[in-house]
Amino acid sequence: MNKDLLHHSLTLVDLPDDGLTARFYDILFDRYPQVKPMFSRNTRQQASMLRSAIVSVVDHLDDADWLATTLGTLGARHAGMGVTEPMYGAVAECMVAAMTEIGGDQWTPEMSEEWTAALGAVASMMLAGYPAGETGAA
Template identity: 25%
Template structure:
């Protein structure tokens, strides 16, 4: 599977907006995640304080390299390792997707058009599939 040029363009259009509002998007994302899916909270409890900000930041960074996944492979491996350590499972991916996309809508407002939102859902799903596959292998090795 790969992403269409249309999706990549829509993602790239939103990168400066997301970067400018990164702090607000991150804060809102965790607010939504922990209130709507409280079962995820303990997974983040042992995170070093700056680690906490990595998730949303990484998603934005990933988006910036959306058309150059080779660059991301080392990052993907590190994410998968950390996720397995913190017991991230496939069931959690839609929760983070919901929290992230809702947070982006709340913070970016009208700039987060339906086309851009759809592109983000597609891109998130794309990366989530790569991560889940690698994490599945790592869990199987344990």
């Protein structure tokens, strides 16, 4: 992964008041309304936690142990909430869509590709934390 590109592109779209992650949830619920019941009505706190997680992952891209441990633990929590493997693809799609929208003319296809790959890697590490046989794959 290109840490510099991920960091730079995140600075382009990391809006005040968790604007990126709030927009992400708008897109997610519009494209995948079936996941909305998994969340509280007010996603403000969730948006804040998601923003913090994204920043932490980018900050720790050089620390494989931290990533594996932290994301595995996070994955185990998500398994307990009913998050299934296909949902990770939807999350990546909607996050890149939010980033592309917010980034506007400064956002490049290379940034989208890098974020798609990074979010796929995050999903893999989170799924590694799921109890055996509980990824909810189709």
